[in-house]
Amino acid sequence: MLMKEHIAEQAKLAKTAALKLATATSEMKNAALLKMAQELISRQAEILAENALDIAAAIEKGTRTNMLDRLKLTPERISDMAEGLRQTAKLPDPIGIEDFHTVRPNGLKISRRRVPFGVIGIIYESRPNVTVDAAALCLKSGNACVLRGGSEAIRTNKKLVDILTDAAISAGLPKHSIEFIEIIDRDAVVAMCRLRKLIDVIIPRGGAGLISRVVEHSTVPVIETGTGVCHIYVDKAADSDMALKIAMNAKTSRPSVCNAMETLLVHKDVAAEFLPKMYQAMKAAKVELRGDELSRKICPEIIPATEEDWSTEYNDLILSVKIVENLDEAVAHINKYNTQHSDSIITNDAEAAKKFQAEVDAATVYVNASTRFTDGFEFGFGAEIGISTQKLHARGPMGLEALTTMKYFVNGDGQVR
Amino acid sequence: MLMKEHIAEQAKLAKTAALKLATATSEMKNAALLKMAQELISRQAEILAENALDIAAAIEKGTRTNMLDRLKLTPERISDMAEGLRQTAKLPDPIGIEDFHTVRPNGLKISRRRVPFGVIGIIYESRPNVTVDAAALCLKSGNACVLRGGSEAIRTNKKLVDILTDAAISAGLPKHSIEFIEIIDRDAVVAMCRLRKLIDVIIPRGGAGLISRVVEHSTVPVIETGTGVCHIYVDKAADSDMALKIAMNAKTSRPSVCNAMETLLVHKDVAAEFLPKMYQAMKAAKVELRGDELSRKICPEIIPATEEDWSTEYNDLILSVKIVENLDEAVAHINKYNTQHSDSIITNDAEAAKKFQAEVDAATVYVNASTRFTDGFEFGFGAEIGISTQKLHARGPMGLEALTTMKYFVNGDGQVR
Numbered sequence: 001m002l003m004k005e006h007i008a009e010q011a012k013l014a015k016t017a018a019l020k021l022a023t024a025t026s027e028m029k030n031a032a033l034l035k036m037a038q039e040l041i042s043r044q045a046e047i048l049a050e051n052a053l054d055i056a057a058a059i060e061k062g063t064r065t066n067m068l069d070r071l072k073l074t075p076e077r078i079s080d081m082a083e084g085l086r087q088t089a090k091l092p093d094p095i096g097i098e099d100f101h102t103v104r105p106n107g108l109k110i111s112r113r114r115v116p117f118g119v120i121g122i123i124y125e126s127r128p129n130v131t132v133d134a135a136a137l138c139l140k141s142g143n144a145c146v147l148r149g150g151s152e153a154i155r156t157n158k159k160l161v162d163i164l165t166d167a168a169i170s171a172g173l174p175k176h177s178i179e180f181i182e183i184i185d186r187d188a189v190v191a192m193c194r195l196r197k198l199i200d201v202i203i204p205r206g207g208a209g210l211i212s213r214v215v216e217h218s219t220v221p222v223i224e225t226g227t228g229v230c231h232i233y234v235d236k237a238a239d240s241d242m243a244l245k246i247a248m249n250a251k252t253s254r255p256s257v258c259n260a261m262e263t264l265l266v267h268k269d270v271a272a273e274f275l276p277k278m279y280q281a282m283k284a285a286k287v288e289l290r291g292d293e294l295s296r297k298i299c300p301e302i303i304p305a306t307e308e309d310w311s312t313e314y315n316d317l318i319l320s321v322k323i324v325e326n327l328d329e330a331v332a333h334i335n336k337y338n339t340q341h342s343d344s345i346i347t348n349d350a351e352a353a354k355k356f357q358a359e360v361d362a363a364t365v366y367v368n369a370s371t372r373f374t375d376g377f378e379f380g381f382g383a384e385i386g387i388s389t390q391k392l393h394a395r396g397p398m399g400l401e402a403l404t405t406m407k408y409f410v411n412g413d414g415q416v417r
Numbered sequence: 418m419l420m421k422e423h424i425a426e427q428a429k430l431a432k433t434a435a436l437k438l439a440t441a442t443s444e445m446k447n448a449a450l451l452k453m454a455q456e457l458i459s460r461q462a463e464i465l466a467e468n469a470l471d472i473a474a475a476i477e478k479g480t481r482t483n484m485l486d487r488l489k490l491t492p493e494r495i496s497d498m499a500e501g502l503r504q505t506a507k508l509p510d511p512i513g514i515e516d517f518h519t520v521r522p523n524g525l526k527i528s529r530r531r532v533p534f535g536v537i538g539i540i541y542e543s544r545p546n547v548t549v550d551a552a553a554l555c556l557k558s559g560n561a562c563v564l565r566g567g568s569e570a571i572r573t574n575k576k577l578v579d580i581l582t583d584a585a586i587s588a589g590l591p592k593h594s595i596e597f598i599e600i601i602d603r604d605a606v607v608a609m610c611r612l613r614k615l616i617d618v619i620i621p622r623g624g625a626g627l628i629s630r631v632v633e634h635s636t637v638p639v640i641e642t643g644t645g646v647c648h649i650y651v652d653k654a655a656d657s658d659m660a661l662k663i664a665m666n667a668k669t670s671r672p673s674v675c676n677a678m679e680t681l682l683v684h685k686d687v688a689a690e691f692l693p694k695m696y697q698a699m700k701a702a703k704v705e706l707r708g709d710e711l712s713r714k715i716c717p718e719i720i721p722a723t724e725e726d727w728s729t730e731y732n733d734l735i736l737s738v739k740i741v742e743n744l745d746e747a748v749a750h751i752n753k754y755n756t757q758h759s760d761s762i763i764t765n766d767a768e769a770a771k772k773f774q775a776e777v778d779a780a781t782v783y784v785n786a787s788t789r790f791t792d793g794f795e796f797g798f799g800a801e802i803g804i805s806t807q808k809l810h811a812r813g814p815m816g817l818e819a820l821t822t823m824k825y826f827v828n829g830d831g832q833v834r
Binding site for chain 2: 104108110112118223250353369374380406411
């Protein structure tokens with residue numbers, strides 16, 4: 001069978017499963033999630049064996065150490081996955097919730113209720129825990145899913161899906177609730193993105209390259225997630241110690257994630273005092289600084305930044321720095337280069353804070369806090385399928401509700417117009 | 418200037434206007450809408466003169482009478498447009514409404530509030546009233562817009578936008594709140610659809626050809642609207658008189674619109690009784706019937722339907738008819754061929770109704786009512802930018818809220834993670 005047809009066939013099977021999942025009770029879905037957790041633990045030897053093969057293949061290909069670490073599973077990591085499943089079982093079920101109801105003058109009863117999308121396509125990169133998280137959140141929200149993980153983790157992912165599927169079946173849910181694409185060819189991504197009416201929404205989770213590939217080719221609606229060129233702007237009315245503490249946290253606490261800071265903007269009036277202190281702290285934390293001309297006048301050790309730096313998500317211990325004339329220039333720079341993820345102002349000036357929050361175009365706009373808080377758990381949502389960086393449908397951390405749509409139920413007794 | 422650059426330039430101007438519109442007060446926006454209404458009336462002679470030129474050009478091109486009617490403006494139609502503006506002024510302003518608020522254990526205050534998209538691109542076909550409706554709804558929701566109307570109405574649309582813009586300026590709103598694309602070339606649509614970060618969302622309003630062109634090429638998120646292959650299923654437990662009345666209404670009351678019925682499905686047990694009656698009534702209303710083999714056994718006058726008929730939006734006095742074995746076959750047919758717009762079951766069997774509403778995948782699923790009710794005014798929303806046939810962001814009739822997104826405002830006092 002050709003690749004396209006094979007993937008379409010999997011999506012069709014998922015579509016059939018989706019019809020049943022849409023009407024599955026919360027009890028059934030939760031029982032399946034708990035069964036999945038149990039099976040991951042009891043069959044962990046199988047998972048670790050497949051993972052060892054993936055790791056060996058990755059080492060042979062010369063994969064970098066930090067990528068190997070993302071790929072590697074341990075009993076502890078499997079236990080975390082199982083705990084994630086149990087947590088998802090505890091979350092309230094979004095399906096069926098009515099958020100609008102009216103009886104029209106002609107007697108028509110109109111009710112709008114939350115329903116699953118149907119089939120959700122998720123395209124992601126190396127970490128195998130995404131397989132379990134994504135499948136769990138889709139199942140809890142009554143959706144079937146078509147998963148496409150990174151090629152490095154293919155054996156691990158396949159084993160995880162086998163175990164989850166066995167558990168789903170034994171809990172009475174359809175066999176094809178979780179379809180996993182085994183084709184490694186990159187064109188599989190494009191093929192998935194064009195299955196209109198078979199896949200209802202595509203969620204890419206990964207770097208800028210993957211996201212733009214999906215956006216370019218998809219005819220299925222897309223929720224863009226997870227690219228983060230996040231900014232912190234140190235205003236002239238900033239508390240200098242707070243600014244330093246927040247900047248260090250936003251850059252160094254976990255540089256590989258999307259809510260880490262990539263660019264620091266500093267008001268010109270405080271740059272001479274703030275920048276040298278920050279430079280020393282960043283240097284001590286092994287962060288490479290790349291700055292504009294003005295910043296290099298203050299700290300000549302800073303490497304010159306290129307135009308490309310302003311729009312780069314380093315995901316690494318690198319930071320670009322720019323001195324700005326005023327708040328307006330900071331906002332204009334952010335709106336030009338951000339990925340509409342998370343940006344923060346450090347200031348004690350309430351008016352400046354208000355203006356920054358109103359004018360910066362991002363999912364989450366902070367005052368006096370680290371951008372690192374943009375996260376479903378930190379926001380109290382309990383689980384997260386990703387962080388939307390688009391404005392359509394969902395924005396910011398996406399919990400279960402973001403995996404649902406709505407439907408109008410209209411009941412009459414013969415009304416015509 | 419090249420076409421692409423010209424359109425990008427217009428979108429940039431709209432983006433600048435959007436920044437100001439986002440913080441405009443309800444009072445300012447409403448004053449602008451009322452001023453627009455007033456100016457449409459006082460400058461109607463200018464509008465009618467430009468419209469006469471469009472009509473003359475359309476006649477010369479041999480345009481069909483029903484298209485000419487859609488294009489033609491009269492003092493009464495201009496008065497309706499003005500009334501639409503006044504109604505929009507009366508609607509509640511969606512901007513700034515908080516729908517989520519929490520204080521986290523670490524003291525972070527998180528608030529989620531409605532904000533405008535920024536710039537909305539609207540691509541539509543011949544009726545000039547869409548220019549006024551779309552501009553009004555975008556303005557009320559704090560958005561700038563980039564409009565691209567049909568070439569037949571270009572002089573009329575341009576004049577309307579000039580008048581609306583003059584009114585906006587005199588009410589203190591930005592000059593570029595409403596940008597109108599004058600380039601007739603069809604590639605202008607594709608150029609618009611690729612202006613990521615300049616246009617925040619594209620809403621195509623028109624036939625299947627326009628929608629699929631936009632979906633195919635757009636890298637800007639799209640809200641698909643307005644294609645309607647709507648079904649009515651006459652169940653074996655249907656009240657035959659009610660079914661006839663609803664079917665006639667759904668097909669003939671306004672066949673050119675998206676919520677009109679295009680396909681009638683009839684349960685085999687009631688077909689012999691129902692179909693001949695319906696055939697006679699449809700024939701009297703000049704509706705051409707195209708049916709499957711079973712329906713033609715009962716009414717041999719019915720023309721044979723082809724596979725293409727089942728997915729065709731006729732927008733005309735044509736109806737496809739099919740006899741089904743049971744409810745499951747009806748649901749399967751609908752889920753295969755519908756545009757996820759509106760479908761209805763006629764039945765007195767509560768279980769059948771419930772199953773139909775649960776399993777049919779459409780924005781609006783009816784029991785014992787005409788599909789013609791899928792409409793913002795009929796639903797009590799007061800205004801409508803279109804009817805979404807996708808599941809992302811908005812589904813069914815879209816009021817002002819569908820033209821907004823949300824933003825997280827997070828306020829701290831130095832929190833780090």
